[in-house]
Amino acid sequence: DIQMTQSPSSLSASLGDRVTITCRASQSISTYLNWYQQKVGKAPKLLIYAASSLQRGVPSRFSGSGSGTDFTLTISSLQPEDFATYYCQQSYSTLGTFGQGTKVEIK
Amino acid sequence: EVQLVESGGGLIQPGGSLRLSCAASGFIVSSNYMSWVRQAPGKGLEWVSVIYSGGSTYYADSVKGRFTISRDNSKNTLHLQMNSLRAEDTAVYYCARVTGGSNAVGYWGQGTLVTVSS
Numbered sequence: 001d002i003q004m005t006q007s008p009s010s011l012s013a014s015l016g017d018r019v020t021i022t023c024r025a026s027q028s029i030s031t032y033l034n035w036y037q038q039k040v041g042k043a044p045k046l047l048i049y050a051a052s053s054l055q056r057g058v059p060s061r062f063s064g065s066g067s068g069t070d071f072t073l074t075i076s077s078l079q080p081e082d083f084a085t086y087y088c089q090q091s092y093s094t095l096g097t098f099g100q101g102t103k104v105e106i107k
Numbered sequence: 108e109v110q111l112v113e114s115g116g117g118l119i120q121p122g123g124s125l126r127l128s129c130a131a132s133g134f135i136v137s138s139n140y141m142s143w144v145r146q147a148p149g150k151g152l153e154w155v156s157v158i159y160s161g162g163s164t165y166y167a168d169s170v171k172g173r174f175t176i177s178r179d180n181s182k183n184t185l186h187l188q189m190n191s192l193r194a195e196d197t198a199v200y201y202c203a204r205v206t207g208g209s210n211a212v213g214y215w216g217q218g219t220l221v222t223v224s225s
Binding site for chain 2: 032036043045049050053055091095096098100
């Protein structure tokens with residue numbers, strides 16, 4: 001099974017900050033890496049697919065990069081609505097595993 | 108507009124069975140890669156099962172032999188039959204539609220809570 005490891009597990013940031021979350025796969029997954037945002041009590045929402053493609057309707061302050069085993073989600077200027085938990089997910093194998101999540105909190 | 112609406116969750120005793128349903132609209136379930144993803148209280152996301160458009164099915168090791176994914180083409184509905192339920196199956200279960208060549212989950216239902224407890 002492919003393991004996905006996110007870091008950090010949580011972070012505190014201020015409005016306007018640049019935020020970076022990393023995700024590492026236990027083996028190469030090419031660019032089969034997706035990022036989701038989940039707010040409390042809600043279903044996840046797709047932000048980035050194929051490592052760097054922005055899902056339709058997602059603000060351009062979100063961006064993704066990486067290939068192989070190392071990936072990054074960047075929020076260029078944190079907004080109030082961005083406080084949430086973020087998950088990476090590999091879709092290289094049939095049952096795509098998720099990272100453990102990164103909770104972004106207000107400093 | 109694509110919509111996924113789950114139903115069938117509830118409180119069930121250990122060892123019991125439950126059948127979840129996901130009514131889809133705006134697209135054809137049988138032509139798509141559909142999945143169930145669950146989230147235990149306060150925990151992360153776990154992919155439970157998938158069914159491809161061709162009918163092939165796959166399961167997480169944690170549910171293999173106990174859960175069965177299926178679809179009712181006449182009702183455009185996805186199901187998850189859950190047998191021999193355990194406390195560790197307690198979670199919100201999301202119906203999900205995988206989209207595009209990236210195999211990302213582009214559409215999610217609102218989720219249905221399954222609680223396994225005596």
